[in-house]
Amino acid sequence: xxxxxxxxxxxxxSSRCGYCDFVTVVGRAGEHARYVDAVLAELELxxxxxxxxxxxxxxxxxxxxxxxxAALERLxxxxxxxxxxxxxxxxxxxxxxxAALLARNGVDRVSIGAQTFHRHLLDVLGRRAGPGDVRRxxxxxxxxxxxxxxxxLLYGIPGQSPADLxxxxxxxxxxxxEHLSAYELEAKPGTRxxxxxxxxxxxxxxxxxxxxxxxxxTLTQAGYRWYETASFARLGPRDLRARHxxxxxxxxxxxxxxxxxVSTIENRRWRNAPSLRGYLSALEAGRRPxxxxxxxxxDVRARERVMLGLRLDEPLPLRGLEQAVDGPELERxxxxxxxxRTPETLALTRRGRFLGGGVTAQLLxxxxxxxxx
Amino acid sequence: MDQQHIxxxxxxxxxxxxxxxxxxxxxxxxxxxxxxxxxxxxxxSMDIERERGITIKAQxxxxxxxxxxxxxxxxxxxxxxxxxxxxxxxxxxxxxxxxDAAQGIEAQxxxxxxxxxxNDLEIVPVVNKIDLPQADPxxxxxxxxxxxxxDAARVLRISAKTGAGVEAVLDAIVERIPAPAGDPEAPPRxxxxxxxxxxxxGVVAFVRVVDGVLHRREQLRAMALQxxxxxxxxxxxxxxxxxxxxLSAGEVGYVVTGLxxxxxxxxxxxxxxxxxxAAEPLPGYKDVKPMVFAGLFPTDSDxxxxxxxxxxxxxxxxxxxxxxxxxxxxxxxxxxxxxLGLLHMEIVRERLEREFDLDLLVTAPNVAYRVKPVNxxxxxxxxxxxxxxxxxxxxxxxxxxxxxxxxxxxGTVMELCNDRRGRFDHLEYLSxxxxxxxxxxxxxxxxxxxxxxxxxxxxxxASFDYDLAGxxxxxxxxxxxxxxxxxxxxxxxxxxxxxAYDRGRQxxxxxxxxxxxxxxxxxxxxxxxxxxxxxxTVKARRKDVLAKCYGGxxxxxxxxxxxxxxxxxxxxQVGGVEVPQEAFLAVLNxxxxxxx
Numbered sequence: 001x002x003x004x005x006x007x008x009x010x011x012x013x014s015s016r017c018g019y020c021d022f023v024t025v026v027g028r029a030g031e032h033a034r035y036v037d038a039v040l041a042e043l044e045l046x047x048x049x050x051x052x053x054x055x056x057x058x059x060x061x062x063x064x065x066x067x068x069x070a071a072l073e074r075l076x077x078x079x080x081x082x083x084x085x086x087x088x089x090x091x092x093x094x095x096x097x098x099a100a101l102l103a104r105n106g107v108d109r110v111s112i113g114a115q116t117f118h119r120h121l122l123d124v125l126g127r128r129a130g131p132g133d134v135r136r137x138x139x140x141x142x143x144x145x146x147x148x149x150x151x152x153l154l155y156g157i158p159g160q161s162p163a164d165l166x167x168x169x170x171x172x173x174x175x176x177x178e179h180l181s182a183y184e185l186e187a188k189p190g191t192r193x194x195x196x197x198x199x200x201x202x203x204x205x206x207x208x209x210x211x212x213x214x215x216x217x218t219l220t221q222a223g224y225r226w227y228e229t230a231s232f233a234r235l236g237p238r239d240l241r242a243r244h245x246x247x248x249x250x251x252x253x254x255x256x257x258x259x260x261x262v263s264t265i266e267n268r269r270w271r272n273a274p275s276l277r278g279y280l281s282a283l284e285a286g287r288r289p290x291x292x293x294x295x296x297x298x299d300v301r302a303r304e305r306v307m308l309g310l311r312l313d314e315p316l317p318l319r320g321l322e323q324a325v326d327g328p329e330l331e332r333x334x335x336x337x338x339x340x341r342t343p344e345t346l347a348l349t350r351r352g353r354f355l356g357g358g359v360t361a362q363l364l365x366x367x368x369x370x371x372x373x
Numbered sequence: 374m375d376q377q378h379i380x381x382x383x384x385x386x387x388x389x390x391x392x393x394x395x396x397x398x399x400x401x402x403x404x405x406x407x408x409x410x411x412x413x414x415x416x417x418s419m420d421i422e423r424e425r426g427i428t429i430k431a432q433x434x435x436x437x438x439x440x441x442x443x444x445x446x447x448x449x450x451x452x453x454x455x456x457x458x459x460x461x462x463x464x465x466x467x468x469x470x471x472x473d474a475a476q477g478i479e480a481q482x483x484x485x486x487x488x489x490x491x492n493d494l495e496i497v498p499v500v501n502k503i504d505l506p507q508a509d510p511x512x513x514x515x516x517x518x519x520x521x522x523x524d525a526a527r528v529l530r531i532s533a534k535t536g537a538g539v540e541a542v543l544d545a546i547v548e549r550i551p552a553p554a555g556d557p558e559a560p561p562r563x564x565x566x567x568x569x570x571x572x573x574x575g576v577v578a579f580v581r582v583v584d585g586v587l588h589r590r591e592q593l594r595a596m597a598l599q600x601x602x603x604x605x606x607x608x609x610x611x612x613x614x615x616x617x618x619x620l621s622a623g624e625v626g627y628v629v630t631g632l633x634x635x636x637x638x639x640x641x642x643x644x645x646x647x648x649x650x651a652a653e654p655l656p657g658y659k660d661v662k663p664m665v666f667a668g669l670f671p672t673d674s675d676x677x678x679x680x681x682x683x684x685x686x687x688x689x690x691x692x693x694x695x696x697x698x699x700x701x702x703x704x705x706x707x708x709x710x711x712x713l714g715l716l717h718m719e720i721v722r723e724r725l726e727r728e729f730d731l732d733l734l735v736t737a738p739n740v741a742y743r744v745k746p747v748n749x750x751x752x753x754x755x756x757x758x759x760x761x762x763x764x765x766x767x768x769x770x771x772x773x774x775x776x777x778x779x780x781x782x783x784g785t786v787m788e789l790c791n792d793r794r795g796r797f798d799h800l801e802y803l804s805x806x807x808x809x810x811x812x813x814x815x816x817x818x819x820x821x822x823x824x825x826x827x828x829x830x831x832x833x834x835a836s837f838d839y840d841l842a843g844x845x846x847x848x849x850x851x852x853x854x855x856x857x858x859x860x861x862x863x864x865x866x867x868x869x870x871x872x873a874y875d876r877g878r879q880x881x882x883x884x885x886x887x888x889x890x891x892x893x894x895x896x897x898x899x900x901x902x903x904x905x906x907x908x909x910t911v912k913a914r915r916k917d918v919l920a921k922c923y924g925g926x927x928x929x930x931x932x933x934x935x936x937x938x939x940x941x942x943x944x945x946q947v948g949g950v951e952v953p954q955e956a957f958l959a960v961l962n963x964x965x966x967x968x969x
Contacts, residue, residue, distance in 0.1 A: 007924055022925075183920045209916035229918050248924050262925040269928065294928060304931055311922060332949065336893050355892050358917035361937040362892075 002048070003265060004055040005247040008039060008079065009258030010064040011276060014090075017126045018193035019185055023260030023274045024062050031276070032068040035258075036075045038283035042257045043078070045288055049265055050080065050255050056244035057082040065093040069101055076105035084109055084243045086150075091129040094137035099144035109148040109242075110141050111181075117171040118164055121157045124197070131171075138175045148240065150179035155211040156204040157185055158197040165211055169218045178240040180224060180232040182215045184208050212354065229311040229356055249312055251305040259289070267301070269294040299323060303364050306346075310360050313353075315345035326365045333359055374442050376553045376623035380546050381444045381581065382497075383461050385489060386471035387479040387836070391501040395471060395533035395542070396434075396445060402539055403436035403443070405611055433464075433567075433579055433625045435609045438543045444609075444625035446566070446581075448485070458485055459492070460566040460640060464581035464625060467495035467550030469542065470517065474500045474508035474530075477807065478516050480775045480838035486520055495550045496521045497529070499542060504532040516803060553583075553623030560651040561585030563620070563628075563644040565595070570689040574605065576632040579625075580644060583655055586621040587628065592647040596654040600637040601647060605629045663695045663711025664770050664841060665718055665738050665820050666755045668863060669725070670707030672732035672954070677706045683729035684708060687721060694721060699756070703863045703947050704734060704957065709755055711741070715820060734954050736863050740817045743768040743844050757865040760851040762902055768844040769867075770816040773798070775838045780808050782831040789826055793818035794869060813842060817867070852877045852906070854884065855898040859948030863957050878907040883959035885909040888952055892917070895950050 011025045012032065025031075043050075057079055064072070064087050079085075086109040087102055094112070102110065116122060117131040134151070141149055151172050155165050172180060187194040187201050194201060216226055224232035225241075228249060233240040247254055256263040259279040262271045272279060273290035282289040296304075302324035309316035318325070318341075325346070333339040338352035338359050352359050386392035400406045433446045448461040462468065468489045472478055489496055498517040503510045510530045518525035529545060531538030555562075563580040571577050580587070587593065589607045594600065608616040609626035620626045632638055643654035671680050684696050695711030712718040718738060725731050742754045744767045754760050760767070774795070778786055780802075787797065790812045798811040814823075819839075827835050850873050854864035864884075868876045877899030884897045888911050899907040922930050946952070 181921075186920050209914070212916045212918070230921050245923060248922070248927070254924050256924060260925070262927075264924065264927070271925070300931070304927055307931055307934060308922065308927065333892075338892060353918075354915055355917045357919045357934065358892055358914070358937070361934040364934060364938060366938065 001253070002051040003253040003255045003263075004051050005244055005252055005254035006050055006054050006057045006079070006082070007244075007254055007256040007258075007261055008057070008059050008075070009062065009256065009261040010035075010059060010067050010075075011062040011259050012066050013061065013063045014066055014128060015126065018191070018196075019125060019187060021186075021188055022060075022062065025259075025276050028276075029068055031280070032071040033074075034280055034284075035276070036067070036071040036078075038280050039075060039257050040078045041283040041286070042289070045283075046255055046257070046263075049263075052080065054080060054082045056084040056086070056247060058085075058244040059087045061088055063088070063090045063093060065089040065098055065102075069098070073101055073105060076102075076107065081106065086111055086242070086244055088113065089137065090127075091133035091137040094133075094140050096140050096143070099140040099146065102141075103144040103146055108146065109150065110146055111150040111152065111179075111242075112137055114151045114172065115154045116157060116160070116164070116168050118160075118168065121160055121164065124158050125154070134171075135175060138177070148178045149175075150181060150242065151175065151177045153180065153182045153215075154185050155182060155215065156201075156208055158200040158204060160204065162207065162210060162214060165214060166218070169215065173219075173222050176234075178234050178238075179242060180219060181230050182219070182232070183230050184211065209354075216354075225313070226353075227313045229353065246312075249308045251301065251308055264296065267296045267298070269296050306364060307360050310346070310348055310356055310363075313347075315340075315342070315347035318344055318346055324365055325363055329362050333363060339363070374621075374624070376555070376557065378441045379444070379553055379623040380441055380467070380550045381446060381465045381553060381623070381625055382546055382550055383446045383448045383458075383465045383468045383489075383494075384471055385448060385458075385468050385482065385485040386501075387473065387476075387482045390471055390473040390476070390479075390482070391533045392447075392471055395469070395499075395501065395531075395539070396447065398533050398536055398539045399436060399443075399445060399543065400434065400612065402536070402543065403438050405434065405436045433610055433627075434612045435625065436611070438547065441547050442624075443543070443546055446625065458488055462489055462492045462494060464564055464566045465494060466553060467497060467546065469497045469499050469546070470521065471499045471501050472513050472517050474502045474510045474513045475505050477509075477513050478520060478777070478803065479836040480777045480809075481836065483520070483775060483777075483809075484838040484840065490521070496523070497542070497545050497549055498523055498527070499529045499531055501531055501533050503530045504535055504537065512804065555583040555585075555622035557585065557622040559584040559622075560649045561587050561644070561646045562651045562655055563587055564655050565638065565640050565642050565644060568638060568640055568689065570686060571629075574629045574631065576630045576638050576689065578628045578630060578638060578644070580620070580628055581625050582620045582622055584622050584651070585646070585649075586619050587644065587646070588619045589617070593628070593630075593644050594647050594650065595638055595642040596645055596651070597642045598637060598639055600632065602630045602632055602637075605631045663693065663713060664740055664816055665712045665714055666709055666741060667712070667718060667738040668699055668701060668704065668707055668736035668756070669696075669710050669722070670701065670704040670734045670736070672734055674705045676731055679729065680708065680725070680731055680733070683725050683731060684710070686729075687724060691721070693717065701863045703861050703952065704736070707734075711755065712738075715824065734957065736957055737866075738820045739867065740770050740815075740820055742849070742867060756862075757851055757867045758853075758862040760849075760865075760867055762851075767847055767849050769847040769849060771842040771845050772814055772816050772819070772839040773842045774812045774814050774819070775840075776810045776812070776827070776835055777803065778808055778810065778831050778835045779806055782834060783808050783810065785830045786810060786827065786835060789823070789830060790814060793823060814839075815845075815847065815869075816841070850901050852880075853900050854880060855896070855900060855905075856884070856888070856952060857895050857948035857950045858898075861947050861952070864959075873901055874906050877901075880959060881907045881909045884956055885911055887956035887959055888950065890914040891950060 011023050013024045013026055016026055085107050087107050088111045090113050114134040219232045220226050223235050225235050227233055227241050253265045259276050260274040270291040270293045279289045302321050306324045340347050384392045433444055436443045446461045446464055448458045470486050498521055500510050500513045514525045514528040518528050562584045563582045565578045565580055567579040569577050591604050593604050606616050606629035607620055608614050645651040671677055688694050693713045696708045699707050699709040744754050745751045745765045746761045747763045795812040795814040801809045803809050848870045849867050850870045852866050852873050853860045881897045881899050893913045895911040897909045898905045919930050
């Protein structure tokens, strides 16, 4: 069955944020057009893997909205129509012109990387936008007619206090976004960022559980549905959950285009090589880019299905996943009040959701990796 | 050779007082080895010995000096090896007592010198390192002469390093040490004072022939164990193995037995000939009993058979090592091992890890207890968890500790001994600066960190030795540790009732630090019987999620969870609680205050 979900990676950024671990490329405005051509060429090569009218298309980055406008418009026009078309945006890139460009090219959802509304914390992160840029971006998008806006927030930033996070949440809620994502800052060991903020990161790590509780508490009380570990959708007549991301969490197939993009189709997963030059030259020669393949036997996909499915607030149907779950552990976790099971489904309790990673690790049957140890 | 021209001797010295250097010099001077072959400290063949400067295994080397055959039987230098020293001494008629001219007599020298005197050995006192700038040969000579009841003028002054005076030592061996006096015509009797295992030739016994003659290719029998075998080869070490046709009364050498089973030949046994057996074995060596016990568990439970084989092999070369299978609910299958002391334990552990490539978890050591259960017979208990809940009486081993320190540390040493339930016995000035203290202490109070404490409180100046002083009644209790409501056998400890509350509280505090937060509250309790005396709680984690997980992250996140799961499997599960291995060693550091 062809994939219903298409991801397109646009790697360009104006500067690199210290904590970011995505494939990004700084500058090189002149290469945007070439890159868009390459992506469209890759789409042609893979089109048979994709549904003619996919359910969702998602442009992520990098900073997709930094892409040179003509190139971006050409890309949007070249992509297949979809029921949901999301673009990630950095607040400072959202000009009235960009908002109009997105709207007229069918973009119906924009995810804004706000991170925080505090100047000093944005500086720590190396973000270019100021607090006012987020508010302006939201207004401009709304003015252009885009009525599904998501804000990303980060917590655990060096220098952050629980009060800072409280104000961030209030600022975000004041903009009445349809959707919010709140992530803990994951500082990768060995990076310059981690090096620079080591001690403060340790202090922040001790506060993470309070931050997480604060986020869930505040947003659910403000009328948002905590539908995924880190995602919140405003309650109301419309289902405002991110349909594209739901595709991942429900274990659906997806096609990824662009440098470093990952695709998962049936029993195969592959990641395009992260080199921009290699990507461009391959596609300009009419070839597929270099890829890192990974076999996904059914038992691995089943375990991923459990891992991803338990991130959601809806019970996970167990049919076909019995082998992926460690029976005695399931009973133990249920007895501890972390899991609830019915004959057909499995769901985390509220307390279980706060411990979802640990619970899932316990629950999964021993995979190949752990068997070999 | 005619017994009149044989001399068998040992060297008694404190670590670093120059025993090995003297042995090397003797080998050189007697042209037993050429200068080219000379390798420093030839007698210490094991790595660990070299690194620690300790001789663990006794070996015998034959040298020729002015028409005499001298057999140097090497002895271990440390407190834990009193038994090995005693075996070596039994094979000798005399001993060199070597003392460092700068440091004087140390506690261990005292102990071994007394052992030699008890064995009626002729003692030849030697002061070594007279070439050192800080040497005080006269002071040291006076101390030694006083100890052995000899004239200070007869104390030899040498430098093993430069070779000065070593010839006089050899002459003194010939002149002062008596010749062996066995009966060459009697049925053969040879004392096994050491053994080693050769992969190809089986058990090799080191023997001192007391009576009669041992012949090559002769059928021999170990009298205690009734093991019979053919002497495949007989010979002596010089220092390499030199085969001969026979070894006769008074001589020291080796016998290649071909035995493959390590348990068939016991050190201390007497060899005799099948064709003409002796009526009585030689008086047996003192039967040493291990006093310090610890559980040895493979970190990976799959290594259990390897650990068993390794212990079997070590046991061959180490008569004092004791082991029996032990099953711990917390640590799985392993062995309860008995050691002569802490250093012995440390060496066995290192050899297991180094020579046999094993990853081991060693539980906190404890001592042997004798207990009389209610209406029962006295039994010996080697594991705290085995102490019954109810008993009429319990006894613990005591030691007589001998400590030599510079006088300014007397106060701090006495304080330490008093804290450890010590009873002051005696104080004596060896010189205006140095004090010899004796204390009676429960062995259980020194097995954990006493020696470290002694060293650190005296800035390394204290020297320490002890003798076992038998079992005495103790007001003792078993403190159990419960994790998540379940007792953890490997963490039980036996302590004096007066200390039970404190130790229990310290231990649960330590454990609270060591046990990671789980997905539920974990109670850690210390209890005597049904009475809980201390409690701490490891609060449940409130958050454990993977921050985000989109299309590009799934593989990595899945592997993360799989690793997490595998990591948990390596932790020991006690009542559903993951307990890291470090926690089982928490008791070792009880006297350090818990980080709060």
